[in-house]
Amino acid sequence: MYMERKNWLQKAISSIKNMRFQYKLLMGYLLACVVPLLFVSAIIFHESAEGLEDSSEEFASLYTSQIRTTLSEFIQEYDTVTKSVLVDNDLINSIGEEGKMPIDELIIQKVAVQRLLMRVTLLKPEIGSVMLISRENSVYQYSTTASRVNEQILLSRDWYKQIRSADDTFFITGLHDRSYYDDKSAGAMVTVGRVLFNYDGAYAGILLMDLDPFALLRLDHEFVLARDKYGISVIISNSKGEIVYHSDAASGRLSWQHVLESGDQYRADDSSKDKIILSGSTTQGNLFVKTEIPRSKLLHKINQIKGVTVTVIVMSCLVITLISVGLSYTITRPIKSLRKSMKQAEAGQYLPIERKQANDEIGSLVHSYNKMIITIRTLIKDVYIAEIKQRQAKFIALQNQINPHMLYNTLESIRMKTLVKGDEETADMIKILSRMFRLALNKEGKHHSINHELEYTINYLKLQNIRFEDMFRLHATIPEDMLHCSIIPLIFQPIVENSINHGFKDYSHPLNIELEGIWTEKGDILIRVTDDGGGFSLQKQEELRALLEDAETDKYKLEQTDSTESNGIGLKNIAERIKIQYGNRYYLSIQSRLGHGTTVELLIPKR
Numbered sequence: 001m002y003m004e005r006k007n008w009l010q011k012a013i014s015s016i017k018n019m020r021f022q023y024k025l026l027m028g029y030l031l032a033c034v035v036p037l038l039f040v041s042a043i044i045f046h047e048s049a050e051g052l053e054d055s056s057e058e059f060a061s062l063y064t065s066q067i068r069t070t071l072s073e074f075i076q077e078y079d080t081v082t083k084s085v086l087v088d089n090d091l092i093n094s095i096g097e098e099g100k101m102p103i104d105e106l107i108i109q110k111v112a113v114q115r116l117l118m119r120v121t122l123l124k125p126e127i128g129s130v131m132l133i134s135r136e137n138s139v140y141q142y143s144t145t146a147s148r149v150n151e152q153i154l155l156s157r158d159w160y161k162q163i164r165s166a167d168d169t170f171f172i173t174g175l176h177d178r179s180y181y182d183d184k185s186a187g188a189m190v191t192v193g194r195v196l197f198n199y200d201g202a203y204a205g206i207l208l209m210d211l212d213p214f215a216l217l218r219l220d221h222e223f224v225l226a227r228d229k230y231g232i233s234v235i236i237s238n239s240k241g242e243i244v245y246h247s248d249a250a251s252g253r254l255s256w257q258h259v260l261e262s263g264d265q266y267r268a269d270d271s272s273k274d275k276i277i278l279s280g281s282t283t284q285g286n287l288f289v290k291t292e293i294p295r296s297k298l299l300h301k302i303n304q305i306k307g308v309t310v311t312v313i314v315m316s317c318l319v320i321t322l323i324s325v326g327l328s329y330t331i332t333r334p335i336k337s338l339r340k341s342m343k344q345a346e347a348g349q350y351l352p353i354e355r356k357q358a359n360d361e362i363g364s365l366v367h368s369y370n371k372m373i374i375t376i377r378t379l380i381k382d383v384y385i386a387e388i389k390q391r392q393a394k395f396i397a398l399q400n401q402i403n404p405h406m407l408y409n410t411l412e413s414i415r416m417k418t419l420v421k422g423d424e425e426t427a428d429m430i431k432i433l434s435r436m437f438r439l440a441l442n443k444e445g446k447h448h449s450i451n452h453e454l455e456y457t458i459n460y461l462k463l464q465n466i467r468f469e470d471m472f473r474l475h476a477t478i479p480e481d482m483l484h485c486s487i488i489p490l491i492f493q494p495i496v497e498n499s500i501n502h503g504f505k506d507y508s509h510p511l512n513i514e515l516e517g518i519w520t521e522k523g524d525i526l527i528r529v530t531d532d533g534g535g536f537s538l539q540k541q542e543e544l545r546a547l548l549e550d551a552e553t554d555k556y557k558l559e560q561t562d563s564t565e566s567n568g569i570g571l572k573n574i575a576e577r578i579k580i581q582y583g584n585r586y587y588l589s590i591q592s593r594l595g596h597g598t599t600v601e602l603l604i605p606k607r
Contacts (some may be wrong), residue, residue, distance in 0.1 A: 018182055033320045037313060043308050050548060056293065057276060061423035062233065064278045064291040067234060069287065079170050079284075081123050082194035085116055085132075093198045095134040095205050104351045110140065117142035122463045126215040128189075131208040132196075141452070142469055162240075163206065169195050174242020175260055176212065179286075188213060188256035189245055213256075233292040244287060290602040334362045338369060348574055350377035375546070429466055432459050450517070450525075451483040471510045472500060478517035484524060484607040488581050494570030495529045495600050503533015503598060520603070524586075529601040536592040544590055548575045571600070578604065 004087070086092065091112050092100075101109065119129040121144055129143040131154070139151040154160060159176050173191040189210045196204040216236060236245035248254040276293040296303075337353045344351055350368035414429050436459045454476055461474050473497070496513055504511045511533055518526040536544065548571060575588040583607055592598040 030317075030320060030324055033324070034317055037316055037320075041309050041313055045305060048305050057278075058228065060230075060276060060278050060291055060293050063232065064234075064280050064289055066290070067217060067236075067289050068280045071236065071287050072284070074216060075170075075172075075282055075284055075286050077124070077241050078172075078192045078209070079122060079194075082170060082192070082209075084123065085120065085194075085196070085207055088112070088116055089199065091116065092196050092204050093197075095132070095138070113140040114142055120209070124209075126211060127209050128212065129210045131210075132205055133208065134205040136204050147181045147183045147185075150180050150182060163193065163195075166195075168239070170286070170446055171195075172238050172244060174238055174240070174244055175246075175256065177257075177260060186257065188249070188260060190216065206519075213245050214250055217247075217250075231296075232296050235290045235292070237288050237290070238591055239288075242441060307516070311435070318508070331362065338366055341369070341373065345373065345376075349381065362464050422507060425466065430461050430464060436460065436463075447486060448489045449480060449483065450485055450487050453487055453492050454478065454483070455490065456490070457496055460493045460496065466509070468504075471504065471507060473512050473516060475512065476515045478515070482517045482519070485525060487525075487604060488577055491574055491577075491602065492527075494531070494574055495602075497600060498600075499529070499531040502536065503531045505534050523606055525602075525604050525606055527604070529600045529602075530597060532597040535596055535598050536595045537594050541590070541592055544571065547572050548588060548590065574602070578602065 003044065020341040037268060090255065094109055095113070113132055117132060117140065120130050121127050121142060128145060129141060129147075129149060131142075131149060132140040133155075134140075134526045137155055139149070139154065141149050141151075143149070157176065157180060159173050163171055165174060171191075171193055175188045175190060178185065178187055178189050189212050191208050192212050193206055194207055198204045204397075211363045217234070234245070234247040235243065238244050243259060249256045274295055276295060278291040279289065280292075281288045336351075341351060343351050347586055350373050352373045353366055405439070414433070416425060436456055458474065458476075461472050466575070492515065499513055500511065514528075514530045516528045516530070518528065520526050550572065571588060578586050578588055586603045586605065589601045590598065590599075
């Protein structure tokens with residue numbers, strides 16, 4: 001595992017090193033700008049989220065505190081209202097004695113109870129129905145609506161049975177349905193009441209007041225808007241854990257029937273991380289308040305901040321990328337132009353960068369480079385012209401080096417034959433010599449072909465055969481299409497002359513010379529001149545090869561060497577002219593074995 005990580009790290013470092021300079025600059029700009037931007041944005045978002053959450057929790061705490069205060073006021077008020085019935089102690093004591101009263105006293109008692117109940121409803125307008133139930137289960141009721149309570153159904157309800165057996169004097173029941181009313185309408189109610197006792201502390205009856213759950217909370221309009229904005233749920237329960245109020249049902253998000261059926265779910269202690277839960281109780285401890293705030297709602301603004309932050313980061317990254325591309329392009333463009341110009345200079349094209357540059361360090365570098373290129377181009381142009389002139393002078397000098405030597409030999413032959421033979425033979429020799437001179441003198445400024453060179457060599461051998469009585473035989477095998485190719489003049493004849501001078505032993509054996517033309521695979525021309533003469537010794541071959549190798553360095557020299565030796569002068573002359581005319585790729589080479597002849601090869605281009 002360690003080696004894999006090390007190899008991966010090395011590959012990553014190598015990739016960065018080999019990355020183009022423009023991309024390195026772009027990455028550098030992006031890292032220098034985006035990393036601090038992300039870091040600062042993360043800090044700002046974190047601090048904003050924490051601050052907003054703290055503020056929201058403070059608001060929720062304040063909201064819960066107001067609810068507790070409101071509920072405490074509610075309990076105090078209704079505690080006072082229910083105590084107001086205790087003023088009529090005689091009436092309370094007589095409630096359980098209905099069976100012992102005569103009919104007229106019973107009627108008077110019922111009227112008095114009705115007045116008592118009516119007085120209670122006048123104290124709180126939100127009270128819908130007030131009931132007084134004696135210890136004998138006699139039900140007295142007063143309602144501000146047309147709906148009446150079915151006494152039998154009421155007495156059979158579980159919640160009523162539970163408050164009969166409770167120890168609390170003042171009580172608030174949990175939510176219960178209103179099915180004990182005659183209208184049987186849907187909904188839920190909360191009953192507030194008090195257990196009544198007579199003079200000696202015996203149970204006398206129960207006072208019940210049915211309220212709409214909305215009556216429990218009287219909140220400011222701003223608090224209601226904030227509750228709906230943040231999705232706050234307020235759940236109020238009594239000391240027995242029964243649900244007394246649920247804001248979602250009050251606001252219509254849930255039905256009261258659903259709350260009644262799922263009471264255990266709302267009473268459970270919800271410790272979910274998706275909610276912020278604040279709890280509290282009223283001062284008298286009769287009611288408990290639980291405020292639930294969904295984090296998704298509470299942190300809605302945080303999510304908006306997150307969205308805005310991400311949008312700003314993305315837009316900033318795009319702007320930074322565009323700026324980085326522009327800056328990197330501004331820096332790398334002159335460098336690319338400089339690199340392109342250097343590539344052209346490597347190829348021999350010395351062109352300055354013509355685009356206008358900035359006045360920065362790179363612009364100064366390009367300006368200096370342009371001056372250098374112009375200077376180099378000027379120097380190369382001067383050197384090139386001087387070299388061309390030098391080559392022309394050298395070429396003429398090399399040609400003039402050959403002609404006097406050949407002319408001397410020819411004239412010597414004519415002189416010898418003139419002494420020995422008659423005028424006709426002399427005339428033939430002069431005729432052949434005139435052809436040779438014509439070919440030699442017409443070589444400059446005109447097309448000189450291999451065919452011309454071959455004809456010149458044949459005429460030369462004719463002269464030599466007149467002198468040496470047909471001791472030289474020339475066998476030429478050159479393709480027809482090769483005969484019309486161009487070649488510099490006086491190439492074959494010096495080689496053949498060299499074969500005669502160094503290969504011809506005596507008059508006992510004639511000298512055979514083979515001249516062969518071959519096309520190479522690259523389309524060049526290979527001329528091979530082979531004789532069966534005496535050849536050269538190893539020492540002589542080394543001298544000749546050293547002489548030919550000097551042709552590479554001596555091709556620009558106009559001065560002549562002080563050596564008076566003529567051995568190899570013709571071959572070196574040809575080698576120098578080949579290098580001058582065709583370039584260093586082309587050559588003259590020689591191979592020889594003592595007693596087995598000599599082979600000379602020429603490589604020239606097809607022209």
